[in-house]
Amino acid sequence: MSISKEIAAHLPYLRRFARALSGSQQSGDAYVVATLEALIADPTIFPRDMPGRHALYRVFLALWSTTSQRSLPVPDVDRQTSAERNLETLTPRPRQAFLLCAVEGFSIDEVARILSTSREDASALIHKAGQEIADQVATDVLIIEDEPIIALDIEALVGDLGHRVVGIARTHREAVILVASKTPGLVLADIQLADGSSGLDAVNEILTAVNVPVIFITAYPERLLTGDKPEPAFLITKPFQPDAVKAAISQALFFDRKALQPA
Structure with missing residues (x-):
């Protein structure tokens, strides 16, 4: 199956995740577009040893980690929800793990695979996000x-x-x-x-x-x-x-x- 067919059904969910991670629809969509462009330019970056949705999120987060956020649109603070504003206060890696679990519904094992880390590290990241959230609420x-x-x-x-x-x-x-x-x-x-x-x-x-x-x-x-x-x-x-x-x-x-x- 081609990559385009394999990921097509997952793109709306990736947009949701990207919006939550970046703080705005504009920024999130820009990252999704950049991810698709990267896949077109080099299809080999798409992992074939994992389900399509997991692979798509891994590629997206790899791009997120290497791209300067300053080159993408700035979130519109006035239009952000309180949850979106709260997300900005979480440190980056725990925020990714928390959203993969809380918003996208991935299990801890799946979060670990997407983030290319161990189950123990993924669990620790989610726990850290929970502690940071508790400090706020x-x-x-x-x-x-x-x-x-x-x-x-x-x-x-x-x-x-x-x-x-x-x-x-x-x-x-x-x-x-x-x-x-x-x-x-x-x-x-x-x-x-x-x-x-x-x-x-x-x-x-x-x-x-x-x-x-x-x-x-x-x-x-x-x-x-x-x-x-x-x-x-x-x-x-x-x-x-x-x-x-x-x-x-x-x-x-x-x-x-x-x-x-x-x-």
């Missing part, structure tokens, strides 16, 4: 979890990112009471709680009073992924990987999306 976190050991593990992950846990609720009622007294900036919630109550119901009640992003951490993802709306934007399956939870926390706060609005 450190917040109070409510944990809704009935299993004490898991709750403590999540609390430690939250603390590692520089956030503060304002309470751990084991039931629907405890969660609602805690929110009334200590308004959180983020909620991490299980679905099945200690007294048989529902973490989903607790979240929906909380969202009627507080506008806050939510991440569900559950052993029962099928209860949320039903095909009906609304569905959560941030869903971690138990048993969870610490890096996945940290990445989800950073994404939820950075982009400030709401995981699930009340039905």
Whole structure:
């Protein structure tokens, strides 16, 4: 298959990534065009030992690393979103890893391959981005979890990112009471709680009073992924990987999306 056919379907996603990385559509598109011109001039730079989308992003980032950003259009600060402005404060390499994971949906292993680094280094880059984001948007976190050991593990992950846990609720009622007294900036919630109550119901009640992003951490993802709306934007399956939870926390706060609005 020709390179043009192999990458055609991936170009809209590369434009999205380029815009997020550069801070503006104009600059991002300029980098995408430069990438295509480089591929036309020398097709051998396109790696044939990896999937087409991965190869395209690797070529793009190699060009990004070697091209002077001063030669490309300057972002229009007045038209940037808060997330785009926040991205500019992240150091370059962690920003690339974070966006590959958070925006493009690549796994840590895929991020490592695209960046030509080890899995450990890719994980460290994403973690560093999470720490830098926490410095910007450190917040109070409510944990809704009935299993004490898991709750403590999540609390430690939250603390590692520089956030503060304002309470751990084991039931629907405890969660609602805690929110009334200590308004959180983020909620991490299980679905099945200690007294048989529902973490989903607790979240929906909380969202009627507080506008806050939510991440569900559950052993029962099928209860949320039903095909009906609304569905959560941030869903971690138990048993969870610490890096996945940290990445989800950073994404939820950075982009400030709401995981699930009340039905």
